[in-house]
Amino acid sequence: TENIKLNREVTKPNPFSKILGKKLETLDRKQMATDSRTALDKLGMNIEEWVTVAGLPVGYLQFVEIAREIDKQNLQLLVLDEPTAVLTESEAEQFLAVVRRLAQTGISILFITHRLDEVMAVADNITILKDGEFVRSGPTDSFTIAQIAELMVGRKVDTSGRIGIERTQEKKNKVLEIRDLRVDMPGERLRGIDLDVYEGEILGIGGLAGHGKIALANGIMGLYMSRGQVRYQGSEVPLNNPRKALDMGLAFVSEDRRGVGLVLEDSVANNIGLTSMQTQDKFLKPGPLKLKDQKQITAHALESIKRFDIRCTGPDQIVRRLSGGNQQKVCIARAFTQNPRLFFVSEPTRGIDVGAKSRVLELIVELNRLGV
Numbered sequence: 001t002e003n004i005k006l007n008r009e010v011t012k013p014n015p016f017s018k019i020l021g022k023k024l025e026t027l028d029r030k031q032m033a034t035d036s037r038t039a040l041d042k043l044g045m046n047i048e049e050w051v052t053v054a055g056l057p058v059g060y061l062q063f064v065e066i067a068r069e070i071d072k073q074n075l076q077l078l079v080l081d082e083p084t085a086v087l088t089e090s091e092a093e094q095f096l097a098v099v100r101r102l103a104q105t106g107i108s109i110l111f112i113t114h115r116l117d118e119v120m121a122v123a124d125n126i127t128i129l130k131d132g133e134f135v136r137s138g139p140t141d142s143f144t145i146a147q148i149a150e151l152m153v154g155r156k157v158d159t160s161g162r163i164g165i166e167r168t169q170e171k172k173n174k175v176l177e178i179r180d181l182r183v184d185m186p187g188e189r190l191r192g193i194d195l196d197v198y199e200g201e202i203l204g205i206g207g208l209a210g211h212g213k214i215a216l217a218n219g220i221m222g223l224y225m226s227r228g229q230v231r232y233q234g235s236e237v238p239l240n241n242p243r244k245a246l247d248m249g250l251a252f253v254s255e256d257r258r259g260v261g262l263v264l265e266d267s268v269a270n271n272i273g274l275t276s277m278q279t280q281d282k283f284l285k286p287g288p289l290k291l292k293d294q295k296q297i298t299a300h301a302l303e304s305i306k307r308f309d310i311r312c313t314g315p316d317q318i319v320r321r322l323s324g325g326n327q328q329k330v331c332i333a334r335a336f337t338q339n340p341r342l343f344f345v346s347e348p349t350r351g352i353d354v355g356a357k358s359r360v361l362e363l364i365v366e367l368n369r370l371g372v
Contacts, residue, residue: 008071009027253328272300274334
């Protein structure tokens with residue numbers, strides 16, 4: 001409620017304000033809660049209006065931001081800049097339904113996105129930009145998804161989402177055993193999950209927002225309080241201890257790359273080498289002081305930039321200034337640098353364009369082929 005009504009707080013008079021003026025009015029918490037509930041209900045968000053936003057999944061935070069905008073009175077133009085970038089597909093579908101309803105009420109909407117299926121689903125007219133320059137504009141029905149992708153990226157792009165990978169039904173060695181795992185992640189609680197993961201397997205976990213699909217990795221990696229039993233290659237994984245999980249060879253690419261996955265004000269090079277330097281003593285100068293070897297870090301970063309096609313000005317560029325897709329590639333490059341045996345990747349293509357999406361999925365398959 002406080003975030004939705006920020007700078008538009010509803011107040012009510014009291015005995016002091018009647019004498020000394022409106023500035024001494026108190027918050028009308030009941031009306032603020034009612035307004036917030038209305039905005040959240042429009043988005044289909046079943047969360048309590050006074051819940052603390054800190055700790056909520058990143059998708060929920062985005063819905064709170066959007067609720068703040070649609071709560072405003074006399075709204076005529078709504079600019080949505082990548083509003084679904086941090087949302088899952090199910091969350092995005094829910095949001096698009098809201099966009100359609102808002103448009104039907106007479107509100108003009110400028111919808112900026114690189115999710116092409118969303119463009120085709122809600123837009124009346126489309127304008128395509130590439131590298132900050134105008135490419136083409138026209139009615140939605142004059143484009144196909146393949147045409148839009150090619151105009152955006154500058155080359156033909158496979159928009160099917162299929163990545164060539166050999167599949168086998170053979171059960172190999174069991175590498176991860178999960179028994180009665182419970183994770184207290186706000187909005188994504190997990191309650192008593194049993195699961196086995198085998199060597200060389202890519203195991204997909206799907207579900208609606210709020211049903212716990214992102215809690216499993218976050219819990220095992222120690223980012224949220226967890227209980228249960230997790231065994232990796234026969235050894236117990238201590239829960240609620242991120243360092244122990246990393247020391248055991250587990251790697252994690254978070255669904256929240258900006259909040260959890262990256263040090264935004266640091267360079268591309270330092271972000272790529274950070275975890276391996278801290279947990280595996282890589283990129284350190286010889287000697288008892290364990291000083292950082294920036295030359296090694298930069299050399300490795302240059303290799304990673306080429307290997308992962310990270311579009312940046314160089315290894316010293318600040319990560320905050322990269323596009324979402326290139327930030328995601330930095331996260332994956334850091335995980336590769338750890339040489340993990342087990343790799344958790346949560347919402348790997350969230351908020352990235354169609355060209356970067358294809359490359360990110362290829363990188364995950366590449367890591368799998370290396371035996372991860």
